[in-house]
Amino acid sequence: MNFVKRAGISLGARKPKTAALLAIFTVICTLLFGGLLLQAAAAHQEADVRRIIGVDITVKQKGLTSALADRLGASDIVNRYTPQLPVRAAGHGLTPLTSNVSKPDDETRDKDPGPLAVNGVRDSGMLLPFSYGSTKIMAGRGITPDDTGRAVVLIEQRLADENHLEVGQTVQVRSADGERTAALTIVGVFQDPTQNPTGWMPPHELPGNALYVPMDTAQALGARGATVSEAVYRIGSPDQAEQLHAAAERLLGAGSFDFRVNDKAYKDQVHPIQQVGTFSGLIVWVIALASALILGLIVTLQIRERRAELGVLLAMGEKKWKLIGQHAVEVAAAALPAVGLAALAGQLAGQPAGDALLGRQDDKSTLAALAQDAEMTPLTVRVEPTTVVNVAGIGLGISLVSTVLPGIGILRLHPRSILLDNE
Known part of the structure; x- marks a missing residue:
């Protein structure tokens, strides 16, 4: 059988x-x-x-330009990135916040280039305060790569409350030299947890006077030759940090930049x-x-x-x-x-x-x-x-x-x- x-x-x-x-x-x-x-x-x-989550790398260099930051961001190991271009501007029909404390008599009376701190970004979600949740979007959305070429702005809640502004409304922002004005549509309202200082501070240093706009908008409002303060890159794992550092050395020059790895959240x-x-x-x-x-x-x-x-x-x-x-x-x-x-x-x-x-x-x-x-x-x-x-x-x-x-x-x-x- x-x-x-x-x-x-x-x-x-x-x-x-x-x-x-x-x-x-x-x-x-x-x-x-x-x-x-x-x-x-x-x-x-x-x-x-x-x-x-990935791992965030912050690159700083004196004279870092938006073009160089974009070239480094084009690396195959970079998932997301954003440079940050800070410029000063003034509001046109927009009342900036001021300190509740009077300006000291001994404070220098140099001409204020603008009470608003305008930050040009490619992706606001990549900025560390937004990325790690200390700064939150309360209404609308942040700035994204798709906003390139668009006249949009992300505004702080205190400034929005002061001027009775909401998502979808338009604000006028003028360059520091007064020669250029941009009409920007509010796409989001964010909340910075930083409290208003108890002492006097220049308006552009008040957390409520911060604005975020696309890079090209900041370049149009800023002075000629304005440089990027820092660029943040997100890679997949800590093992890729050395690869990005090597790419930065080839692009920016060895020893000429600050390279910081933030992998705590990843771990x-x-x-x-x-x-x-x-x-x-x-x-x-x-x-x-x-x-x-x-x-x-x-x-x-x-x-x-x-x-x-x-x-x-x-x-x-x-x-x-x-x-x-x-x-x-x-x-x-x-x-x-x-x-x-x-x-x-x-x-x-x-x-x-x-x-x-x-x-x-x-x-x-x-x-x-x-x-x-x-x-x-x-x-x-x-x-x-x-x-x-x-x-x-x-x-x-x-x-x-x-x-x-x-x-x-x-x-x-x-x-x-x-x-x-x-x-």
Whole structure:
């Protein structure tokens, strides 16, 4: 009789033990699904966090121009970037804020080039106060790369309240020399947490008199030859910082610029996720090895119980490798339906487990604060076809190892000694 057909008859004749084997394999496969699903979710979450947070590099150099900052930002490893071009301007029909304290008599009375601090940016979300959540957009949106060539402005809430301005309204801003005037549409209102100083401060140093506009608008309002105060670049990981530094040296000259790496947020968010991924991978290996050991012991006990059956088959001329194959088929037959049951259990329990380990509410709020303008993908843990294939492969591998190794003992059996021992 074919050993595969004999394995099916044996499974049917030994229903309680078959059910027990199926239950054991279902538990094993469920644990494997849990480990692999958690590992996949951790990898997805890590990639999302890398994209959203990344590592911020601040580059400063005396005489840094917008063109040089753009050339460095064109590097393949740079995900987002923004230069910052500060200029002074005055409002036309716009009342700037002033200190509540009178100007000291000993303060120099030089001509004020403009009470408004206008900052030309490419992407306001890349500025560290916006990026890390201390400065927040209260209405509308920030300045984006798509605003290049548009007459738009991001205004501080205190200045907006003072002038009764809202998103969508237009303000007039005049250059410091009074020769150029720009009509800017308010696209957003932000709140700077810096309190108004208790002493006298020049108007342009008051936090409420800060405006953010696209780079070309700032260049049009500023004096000829105005330079960038700093440029912020976002890369994927700390490992790429050396590459960007080398690119900056080639472009700006070695030792001529300040290069600061800010990777605290990256480490705070990515490292815990990496630890979860490593832990889940370790779980898969431990489960596979422990399962092979447990099933190997079970098969060894079954072989001892079925010595008489094996002796009869050997006496009838059955080949020993077919006896090992029969045990392998019996175990594999229990493994395959267990994969289906475990996949259903993984689909039901995977999302709650993933939320518990990777989607804690405090982490979500931190990510939201770190990337206000970024689109965050919600954490999803679901059984994919590749996961089912991987679990099935591991399960069959466990069944093969757990039957072949104990089956070595079958090769040492002799029909005569088995039958005499069982008389």
